[in-house]
Amino acid sequence: MNNRREPIETGHQIIDKYFPNCQGAILAGSVVRGEATETSDLDIVIFDDSLNSSYRESLFEFGWYIELFAHNLSSYRFFFEDDCKEARPCMPRMVSEGEILKDKGVLPEIIKEAKELLEQGPEEWSKQTIDIKRYFITDALDDLIGCKDRGEGIFIANKLGELVSEFILRSNRKWIGSSKWVVRSLVHHDKELAKEFVEAFDMYYKKDDIVKIVSLVDKTLLPFGGRLFEGFSLGKNIAYCNK
Numbered sequence: 696m697n698n699r700r701e702p703i704e705t706g707h708q709i710i711d712k713y714f715p716n717c718q719g720a721i722l723a724g725s726v727v728r729g730e731a732t733e734t735s736d737l738d739i740v741i742f743d744d745s746l747n748s749s750y751r752e753s754l755f756e757f758g759w760y761i762e763l764f765a766h767n768l769s770s771y772r773f774f775f776e777d778d779c780k781e782a783r784p785c786m787p788r789m790v791s792e793g794e795i796l797k798d799k800g801v802l803p804e805i806i807k808e809a810k811e812l813l814e815q816g817p818e819e820w821s822k823q824t825i826d827i828k829r830y831f832i833t834d835a836l837d838d839l840i841g842c843k844d845r846g847e848g849i850f851i852a853n854k855l856g857e858l859v860s861e862f863i864l865r866s867n868r869k870w871i872g873s874s875k876w877v878v879r880s881l882v883h884h885d886k887e888l889a890k891e892f893v894e895a896f897d898m899y900y901k902k903d904d905i906v907k908i909v910s911l912v913d914k915t916l917l918p919f920g921g922r923l924f925e926g927f928s929l930g931k932n933i934a935y936c937n938k
Contacts, residue, residue, distance in 0.1 A: 699758035
């Protein structure tokens with residue numbers, strides 16, 4: 696990996712080799728944000744009106760692992776919209792934060808679309824959705840509190856971490872993430888809260904101590920009514936026939 700060429704140079708070489716006639720290309724990901732590690736790859740977003748549809752492809756070229764996200768000049772909108780529905784704006788973020796490698800005049804409008812979507816934030820959760828999420832967080836927390844099997848506990852905690860991070864972010868109309876983007880999204884929202892979140896789960900994984908997790912969950916749910924179990928109902932038909 697030490698003989699890898701510079702990211703920008705590699706990006707141009709990939710374009711010249713695979714998409715010489717494309718209308719636009721953007722280098723995105725950790726190398727652009729200044730967060731690259733030895734295992735980081737290059738994310739390259741292509742806009743080429745000769746493509747029939749979007750596709751994704753993984754390559755190893757010029758000493759780099761490369762992820763290509765290829766679109767024509769309209770197919771990218773599906774991914775913009777779908778990512779935003781899921782509250783994980785991967786494509787809009789790549790396009791808005793990336794570095795332009797090539798542009799024949801199409802990128803300013805596409806970048807503008809991406810930035811506008813990001814600024815809007817995800818759709819606000821309804822009261823019903825918040826209650827459903829409260830219930831499942833409560834259920835997972837109860838499972839963790841009562842768990843006697845360390846192996847089971849690890850995976851209960853994993854699930855609880857996903858649920859709580861999602862609740863924190865979505866109840867504040869913030870974008871969520873998965874894997875490393877769980878922590879990054881929390882940091883972007885509230886650095887101190889992100890630190891508290893990491894410390895709570897770290898204490899459990901290291902010392903089998905759930906005190907901080909319980910405290911974090913209760914603090915998170917309190918503004919919305921706290922834990923929810925008794926009286927929760929989902930899908931119940933309340934219409935009865937009198938016979």
